[in-house]
Amino acid sequence: MAEAMGFFTDTTICIGCKACEVACKNWNQLPAQNGGVKQLSGDSYDNTGRLDGINWRHVRFIEQFEGPYQGRWLMMSDVCKHCVRAGCLEVCPTGAIIRTEYDTVVIQSDVCNGCRACIAACPFGVIDLNPVSGTAQKCTLCYDRLQVGLEPACSKACPTDSIQFGPVSELRQRAQKRVEQLKAQGVNAYLYGDDPNGPLGGLNAFYLLVDEPEVYGLPRNPQLPSRNLAKSSAWTAASAAVLGLLAVVGLRKNRMDQKAGAN
Amino acid sequence: MSDTFFTAAPDWTWFIVPYFFVGGIAGGAYFLAALLDWFGGAEDRSVVRTGYYVAAIGGLVSGALLTLDLGRPERFWHMLFQSNNLPGLSLKTWSPISFGSWILLLFSLFAILSALGARAEEGKSLSLRALHGTGLAKFVALVGGLLGLGFGGYTGVLLAVTNRPIWADSPWLGALFLASGVSTGAATLVLLGLRRGAAQRSLQWLSAVDNRALLVELVILALFLASLGQVFRVWLSGWGVVLLVGVVGAGILLPLGLHLRPGSFGRLAAQPMVNAARLVLVGGFLLRFVTLLASEGIEHHRVATGVLP
Numbered sequence: 131m132a133e134a135m136g137f138f139t140d141t142t143i144c145i146g147c148k149a150c151e152v153a154c155k156n157w158n159q160l161p162a163q164n165g166g167v168k169q170l171s172g173d174s175y176d177n178t179g180r181l182d183g184i185n186w187r188h189v190r191f192i193e194q195f196e197g198p199y200q201g202r203w204l205m206m207s208d209v210c211k212h213c214v215r216a217g218c219l220e221v222c223p224t225g226a227i228i229r230t231e232y233d234t235v236v237i238q239s240d241v242c243n244g245c246r247a248c249i250a251a252c253p254f255g256v257i258d259l260n261p262v263s264g265t266a267q268k269c270t271l272c273y274d275r276l277q278v279g280l281e282p283a284c285s286k287a288c289p290t291d292s293i294q295f296g297p298v299s300e301l302r303q304r305a306q307k308r309v310e311q312l313k314a315q316g317v318n319a320y321l322y323g324d325d326p327n328g329p330l331g332g333l334n335a336f337y338l339l340v341d342e343p344e345v346y347g348l349p350r351n352p353q354l355p356s357r358n359l360a361k362s363s364a365w366t367a368a369s370a371a372v373l374g375l376l377a378v379v380g381l382r383k384n385r386m387d388q389k390a391g392a393n
Numbered sequence: 394m395s396d397t398f399f400t401a402a403p404d405w406t407w408f409i410v411p412y413f414f415v416g417g418i419a420g421g422a423y424f425l426a427a428l429l430d431w432f433g434g435a436e437d438r439s440v441v442r443t444g445y446y447v448a449a450i451g452g453l454v455s456g457a458l459l460t461l462d463l464g465r466p467e468r469f470w471h472m473l474f475q476s477n478n479l480p481g482l483s484l485k486t487w488s489p490i491s492f493g494s495w496i497l498l499l500f501s502l503f504a505i506l507s508a509l510g511a512r513a514e515e516g517k518s519l520s521l522r523a524l525h526g527t528g529l530a531k532f533v534a535l536v537g538g539l540l541g542l543g544f545g546g547y548t549g550v551l552l553a554v555t556n557r558p559i560w561a562d563s564p565w566l567g568a569l570f571l572a573s574g575v576s577t578g579a580a581t582l583v584l585l586g587l588r589r590g591a592a593q594r595s596l597q598w599l600s601a602v603d604n605r606a607l608l609v610e611l612v613i614l615a616l617f618l619a620s621l622g623q624v625f626r627v628w629l630s631g632w633g634v635v636l637l638v639g640v641v642g643a644g645i646l647l648p649l650g651l652h653l654r655p656g657s658f659g660r661l662a663a664q665p666m667v668n669a670a671r672l673v674l675v676g677g678f679l680l681r682f683v684t685l686l687a688s689e690g691i692e693h694h695r696v697a698t699g700v701l702p
Contacts, residue, residue: 180401217556223491224471225483243471244464246403247490250555255401264464349396355554356487358564362553366546366567369613373575374542376605377425381432384598388434 134233135276136212136334137285137293138301140308141346142319144205144292146189151178151207153287154187157272161262181208183260186269187284192345206337206346207284207293210235210256210269211323214331217355218248218257218268226265233298233334234271242266253330253352271335298334305338312340322348329353395624397558402689408462412455413548413681414577416497417570418674419451420545421578423504425602427538429595431531436592440599442511443585447578448541449508452501455544459497473498489551500544503537545574552684559688562624565617566684572613576606577677580648580670587667600666603673604652607645614641632687635679644676 154160161184163169171177176191188208195201212234219227219235226241227248237248237257242265249257249266260267272282280286285295294301302324312319319340323333329352343350426444429437460469468476472494475481485491510524510533524530549566560566579599586596618625628636648669651658655665662668 182401221485221488221490221554223483223485223488223494224468225475226471241468241471241476242465243468245462245472245490246405246464247488247551247555249401249403250405250557250560253396253400253556255399258401259404259464266464344394344399347399349399351396352399353396353556355556355561358553358561359487359489359550361564362550362567365564366550366571369568369571369609370542370546372609373572373606374424374428376609377428377575377602378432380598380601380605381428384594384601385434388594 132231134298134334135271135296136234136298136301136336137209137271137282137295138305138336138338139207139209140292140294140305140338141204141206142312142317142338142340143290144189144207145290146175146191146203146205147289148178148189149287149289150284150293151185151187151189153283154269155185157275157283158186158270160184160186161260181210181256181268182258183267184262186210186267190347192341194341194345204341204345206339207288208347209284209335210271211254211330211336212269212271212334213352214326214334215354216330217251217253217353218266220354220356221247221251223247230273230276232271232273232276234273234276236270236273237266237268239263239265239267251355253349255347298332301336305336308338312338322346395558395562395622397556397561397624398691400556400558402557402691403555404689405462405685406689408458410678410682410685412458412462413570413685414678415451415458416455416548417545417574417677417681418577418581419448419455419504420500420541420543420571421574421576422451422582423448423500423507423541423578424538424545424575425578425582425599426507427534427541429598430534433595437595437598438514439589439591440582440586440595442514443589443591444578444582445504445507445511447581447585448504448537449501452497452504452544455497456501459494489547489554493547493551496540496543496547500537500540503533503540506533507537542571545578546571552688557688558624558691559621559627559684562622563617563620565613565620569610569613569617569680572606572610573677573680576603576610576673579603579606580673580677583666583670584674596666600652600669603670604649607649607673611641611645614645627687627691630687632683632690635683636687639679640676640683643672644679648672648676 178188181188190206192204216235226238244264257268281295285293309319322339323336326332422444426441430441460466509521510530512520513522513525546567549570552560552566555561579602583599651665651669655662
């Protein structure tokens with residue numbers, strides 16, 4: 131396997147230009163939202179709303195304003211995290227979701243049948259159906275570009291290098307230096323998803339954040355869906371045993387009543 | 394705040410609610426029919442045959458509903474076989490949607506075999522004599538009965554093995570759906586058994602099974618709600634009213650009351666067994682409806698319930 135590749139997104143230098151969203155849509159030929167008719171959210175500069183089957187990049191705008199002159203913008207270009215232990219890949223019944231030689235997670239559109247198990251399994255709400263193909267879709271980390279030695283369209287287009295692409299091990303070192311730099315400036319920065327011993331074995335697309343994960347719409351402790359399998363199956367089996375026992379006891383009582391009636 | 398609130402809804406709605414409902418009935422009906430096939434008497438045969446027919450039709454309807462719900466229905470077989478590596482099987486024992494597809498397929502197969510045996514018993518055409526009154530028939534009933542339990546319960550396990558609010562916040566949904574499947578299966582057999590001339594003693598046993606399954610369901614429902622922790626607040630909404638009034642009140646307590654003290658329920662007491670069975674079916678449907686849609690619609694009402702700012 132080639133070296134694990136990924137994204138490091140430094141949210142402190144994102145300017146919300148959405149070049150990444152445009153580059154992603156352009157390269158991957160994703161259909162326009164709302165049939166191309168302009169639709170504004172009305173309460174935010176964020177008109178994309180969320181990641182889904184036709185938006186594989188989403189610049190999240192977090193508008194923290196308490197008054198007209200006090201507050202701040204937080205901006206984060208969100209994307210599939212390409213989890214080292216991926217919930218979507220775990221549950222996919224068709225084998226459409228694969229791990230590539232770059233340690234990224236890709237959905238094969240010609241295999242997916244649109245059962246949507248991966249949508250419910252993703253702890254980040256990244257995946258959705260593409261209404262045109264009828265299949266689940268998400269960021270491929272530009273698998274086709276990687277195969278010919280190009281970097282993904284979004285990081286290529288990012289004017290501030292908020293999105294950085296490269297080998298994950300290098301990105302982690304670079305990210306750690308940036309955190310130290312920001313901390314020296316008094317900024318409460320930290321990395322989300324960089325720890326290979328952390329949740330999901332680490333995220334190959336990880337972030338530098340300056341507020342709580344929930345503020346950015348990220349779960350504090352993302353988990354695999356299979357965490358519930360053993361316990362849920364065990365209680366189901368136990369209830370099956372109880373129900374079977376109750377039915378058989380009832381049947382026996384029925385027979386005994388019948389015999390008593392006959393006598 | 395539960396981490397499950399940061400996920401996206403899969404939009405399992407209008408085909409999946411009836412799929413879970415019909416699947417529960419089919420699994421429960423086969424399980425009860427198989428029990429009577431093994432341990433029942435000659436007077437129970439009518440219910441046994443009815444149970445196998447319900448299971449066979451339910452299995453086929455379930456397969457159709459599940460296929461129609463897919464984004465690409467023509468690729469339904471990708472659930473079972475590796476589309477780019479035939480004839481390799483697609484089976485993940487750790488993914489309920491994967492092993493559940495196999496349970497559905499095998500259950501339907503066994504249910505159809507048993508139904509063909511039941512047709513032979515009735516002397517009808519399109520039947521299999523080898524599956525009537527033979528050791529093979531008993532074996533098919535045994536395996537099919539176990540598959541019926543698996544079919545009735547796996548749907549709840551499937552929901553638990555996600556990252557969605559409510560579903561993944563409790564390990565009890567599989568047990569809850571199974572108990573509901575047995576009770577709705579018994580209710581269906583009571584209603585059809587009355588039309589098909591089932592023996593009174595068989596119907597009484599079905600009613601007794603229904604009572605016990607309802608009690609088990611009530612206990613599991615309480616455990617399910619208690620296990621949700623802070624996510625319980627989701628039920629402080631219209632969905633909670635449906636759960637309390639429709640599922641608990643109309644679908645569990647009222648049928649139990651009709652079974653135990655029919656005289657206290659006015660007009661409903663005229664046909665307590667029939668009315669109780671009808672109410673159980675309504676409650677079983679509402680249980681799936683409210684469990685699926687309360688989670689699916691979480692984005693719309695999470696602000697209203699105060700779970701998210």
